[in-house]
Structures are given as C-alpha cells and as structure tokens.
Amino acid sequence: METVVIGLSGGVDSSVAANILKEQGYNVIGLFMKNWHDTTGLLEGDCPAHDDVVFAQLVARKLNIPFHTVDLSKEYGKRVVDYMFAEYKKGRTPNPDVLCNREIKFDVFIDAARELGAEKVATGHYCRKDEFEKDGKTYYRLLAGADKNKDQSYFLCQLSQEQLKMAMFPIGEIEKPRVRKIASDLNLATAERKDSQGICFVGKVDLPTFLQQKLDTKPGVIIEIAKDAELFSKRLDMAYDENPKDEELRKIVRPYYYFPKNGEIVGQHNGAHFYTIGQRKGLNVGGKKEPLFVLSIDIEKNIVYTGQGHNHPGLNRRALFIRNDELHWIRPDLALGNSQEKELKVRIRYRQPLQKARLLKRESGLFILFKEKQRGITSGQFAAFYNGEELIGSGVIA
RNA sequence: GACUCAGUAGCUCAGUUGGUAGAGCACAUCCCUUUUAAGGAUGGGGUCCUGAGUUCGAACCUCAGCUGAGUCA
Numbered sequence: 001m002e003t004v005v006i007g008l009s010g011g012v013d014s015s016v017a018a019n020i021l022k023e024q025g026y027n028v029i030g031l032f033m034k035n036w037h038d039t040t041g042l043l044e045g046d047c048p049a050h051d052d053v054v055f056a057q058l059v060a061r062k063l064n065i066p067f068h069t070v071d072l073s074k075e076y077g078k079r080v081v082d083y084m085f086a087e088y089k090k091g092r093t094p095n096p097d098v099l100c101n102r103e104i105k106f107d108v109f110i111d112a113a114r115e116l117g118a119e120k121v122a123t124g125h126y127c128r129k130d131e132f133e134k135d136g137k138t139y140y141r142l143l144a145g146a147d148k149n150k151d152q153s154y155f156l157c158q159l160s161q162e163q164l165k166m167a168m169f170p171i172g173e174i175e176k177p178r179v180r181k182i183a184s185d186l187n188l189a190t191a192e193r194k195d196s197q198g199i200c201f202v203g204k205v206d207l208p209t210f211l212q213q214k215l216d217t218k219p220g221v222i223i224e225i226a227k228d229a230e231l232f233s234k235r236l237d238m239a240y241d242e243n244p245k246d247e248e249l250r251k252i253v254r255p256y257y258y259f260p261k262n263g264e265i266v267g268q269h270n271g272a273h274f275y276t277i278g279q280r281k282g283l284n285v286g287g288k289k290e291p292l293f294v295l296s297i298d299i300e301k302n303i304v305y306t307g308q309g310h311n312h313p314g315l316n317r318r319a320l321f322i323r324n325d326e327l328h329w330i331r332p333d334l335a336l337g338n339s340q341e342k343e344l345k346v347r348i349r350y351r352q353p354l355q356k357a358r359l360l361k362r363e364s365g366l367f368i369l370f371k372e373k374q375r376g377i378t379s380g381q382f383a384a385f386y387n388g389e390e391l392i393g394s395g396v397i398a
Numbered sequence: 399g400a401c402u403c404a405g406u407a408g409c410u411c412a413g414u415u416g417g418u419a420g421a422g423c424a425c426a427u428c429c430c431u432u433u434u435a436a437g438g439a440u441g442g443g444g445u446c447c448u449g450a451g452u453u454c455g456a457a458c459c460u461c462a463g464c465u466g467a468g469u470c471a
Contacts, residue, residue, distance in 0.1 A: 276434050288422080289422060290423075291424090308423095310436090349433080
C-alpha cells in the first residue's frame with residue numbers, strides 16, 4: 001500500500017482530496033503546515049488562519065487518518081515573502097503563490113512528507129496529472145482541472161518534472177460543486193467553509209499596508225498620459241501572421257517608457273512601488289470622464305503614469321518577453337530551441353481565458369506575440385503556455 | 399478702471415418658464431477570486447459663494463459684496 005501525505009489546509013478541497021485517496025486505498029497521512037504568523041495589514045478583522053489547523057485536525061479525525069503539523073514559516077519567509085518585497089522594490093509585481101508552490105508546497109513540504117514515509121504527496125489543487133513513456137523515459141504532464149471555472153494549473157506553472165513526479169491531485173477530475181457535495185455527505189467540518197483567498201498562508205491583505213513593513217513611503221506625482229499622445233502613434237505594430245525580424249521583436253516587446261513631458265500632473269501618490277500596471281483603485285484622482293488606470297510605474301523617478309479608459313493604447317499591448325534565466329519548461333522535451341517557434345495558448349494571470357499566441361525563441365529569450373492585444377501585461381507576473389489542456393511551460397514577464 | 403463670463407457633492411460639470419438637486423470620476427462596503435489587478439452590485443456624501451430683496455415659495459429673478467478666468471482701456 002503506497003503512502004501518500006496530503007497537505008491538509010483546513011479547507012474543503014484538501015479535505016475531500018484526502019477522502020478520495022483513502023477510498024482509493026492509499027495509506028493516507030494528513031500534514032498541516034503553518035507558514036506565517038504575522039498579521040500586519042490583514043483584512044477581515046479576526047484571523048481565520050488561526051482556525052485552519054483546528055479544521056484540518058477535525059477532518060483528519062473524521063477520516064481516521066494520522067495528522068501531523070509542520071512549521072515551514074522560516075523557509076516561507078525566506079523563499080516567498082522576501083522575494084515579494086524584493087520584486088516590489090524593483091518595481092515589478094510578483095506572484096507569491098506561484099513561488100509558494102515551487103518553493104514550499106512542492107519542495108520543503110515534500111521533504112517533510114518524506115520524513116513521514118511519503119512516497120507521494122497530494123494537494124487539493126484543481127488540476128490533473130498524467131504520464132507517458134518516451135524513449136524509455138517517463139514524462140509527467142500537468143493538465144488543467146476538469147472544473148474549467150476553478151482550474152488552478154496556472155499556480156503550478158513553475159513545477160519541474162521532478163516535483164510533478166511526486167505529486168497527486170485527487171480532486172482534479174471533479175468539479176467544485178461536487179467537492180462541496182461530497183464534503184457535506186461525509187459531514188466534514190469544512191463542508192461549508194468559505195474558500196480561502198488572498199496570498200497563500202498570509203491571507204487577504206491590504207498590499208500597500210503590508211508592503212510598508214519593508215518599503216518606505218515616498219511622495220511623488222501621478223501623471224496622466226493622453227490617449228492620443230504622440231508616442232503611441234510612433235509605436236511599431238504588426239499583424240499577427242507577419243514574420244518579424246529580431247530587431248522588430250525587440251521593439252514590439254518593449255513596455256512603453258514615459259517621461260513627465262508626455263503628460264500632465266493630475267495627483268500625488270505615496271510610493272510608485274505600491275502600484276501595479278492596470279490598477280484602477282487607490283489612485284484617488286477624480287474629475288475624469290473615464291476611470292484612470294496605471295499604465296506604468298517609474299521606480300527611479302518615483303512617478304506613476306496613468307491613462308483614461310479601458311481602451312487606452314498604453315494599457316493594451318501586443319507582445320511580451322521572457323529572459324532565458326526566467327524561462328521554465330515543465331516539459332523539457334518540448335522546450336523551443338533558439339530560432340524555433342510555435343503557436344500555443346497563453347495566459348498572463350490566473351483565470352484569464354487562454355489567449356492564442358505565437359512563441360518565438362531567440363538567443364536572448366522567448367518572445368510571445370498575442371493574436372489579441374493584452375491588457376495589463378505586467379513585469380514580474382508569470383505567463384503560462386498551454387498546449388491544449390496541458391501546461392508545458394512558463395516564465396516571468398520582463 | 400470698465401466690461402463679460404463663471405462660482406452646485408472630494409474632482410469635472412449638468413440642471414428645472416422659480417417649488418430646496420443629478421451624472422461621470424473619486425471614495426466606502428459587499429460579491430467574484432488561493433497572486434497583483436480587472437470586473438459586478440450597492441452606498442455615503444451637497445449652508446446649490448455670501449448678504450439683502452422680489453415671491454406663498456429661489457439654487458435658478460433683482461441688487462450689493464467676495465473669489466476666479468478673460469476682454470478692453
């Protein structure tokens with residue numbers, strides 16, 4: 001009987017996942033991890049994370065499986081939270097949960113699970129996995145969850161074959177309403193619990209407040225760039241099917257760089273690094289016909305550039321770039337070689353409908369050209385590439 | 399110095415031949431969502447520049463004043 005350690009979070013998904021494993025005949029062990037103790041900037045009054053361990057334990061008892069806890073907060077702080085602050089400081093917008101999966105749930109957590117005798121590790125993610133042989137070698141595939149609405153494969157876009165090999169996703173084949181139903185049929189304490197939100201283990205925080213722990217406030221100006229600003233008309237654009245030269249690729253992939261003379265001052269902010277591209281709320285600038293969105297932040301000069309309306313040219317871009325050292329293939333056998341190209345589906349944020357795109361690999365990195373212009377392409381976020389249902393790679397947007 | 403125009407929610411403005419006010423943006427809350435965002439719903443908020451007058455009744459009419467913008471000398 002194979003031993004599987006399931007990460008019990010105190011939510012429904014992992015509860016039901018544990019039950020499914022049990023029914024499938026595995027030797028199941030529940031392991032709860034506590035990764036964060038601070039509550040700075042936490043929203044929602046009381047701290048719901050405090051109850052999580054209690055719920056996890058209740059579920060383990062109900063399912064009659066051993067229950068353990070582990071404190072990985074030191075590693076979490078070092079490998080996820082520090083990265084977060086560092087990225088924001090650089091003016092990028094990180095995705096801590098993608099890192100959390102790569103560095104914690106499918107790394108140090110696996111180590112902890114192994115100490116309990118785990119041969120496999122399971123989580124309550126909505127995604128699927130399968131495997132196949134090629135040239136005598138086993139390859140693992142990360143697939144979207146059967147519940148299209150809940151598919152969480154995006155958050156696992158940085159996993160390796162090694163990590164995938166150990167992983168099991170018991171609820172990947174079923175839909176959320178069914179998960180709820182199973183939980184309530186089993187009378188699990190977590191059946192009615194609200195889905196968790198916010199940063200994994202940290203919770204729903206007010207970002208500026210949270211970031212102020214380590215990042216200083218610094219007053220600066222908000223500048224509005226008109227829709228018809230000259231720099232937009234000078235911008236290179238190209239048809240999706242065109243065959244671009246390398247030089248054109250480099251141009252089209254570049255974010256817009258603004259200067260104060262390109263627009264006019266419309267307000268004040270407390271630190272450009274507290275904002276992200278595409279953001280609308282929190283600018284505190286009124287008197288406009290259409291809402292103002294952040295187009296760009298300049299960390300050096302501490303300026304937030306904004307533009308009016310969803311269709312602002314500065315907000316919608318055709319292409320993005322991923323550096324070689326920030327490019328990751330879940331399926332190394334499908335990695336594009338330099339000068340190779342492939343049409344795939346890409347998403348640049350969780351739950352975004354997949355977008356048709358051309359991936360062009362060059363010596364300097366990977367260029368992604370979208371069929372439709374994309375809103376809020378943001379440096380530091382992850383672009384994930386799908387071949388049908390399968391997530392084959394990802395990278396950090398430069 | 400004269401004249402013209404303007405002064406209405408935090409901002410930009412609309413408004414009824416006179417019956418005590420609205421829209422967009424901003425903001426708040428909730429929903430959605432294991433990132434950042436976006437999106438959806440709901441909501442709070444106004445001595446209608448000040449004073450006097452006309453009127454049953456004025457933010458809308460009259461007069462004076464204050465403030466701002468502009469034009470002409």
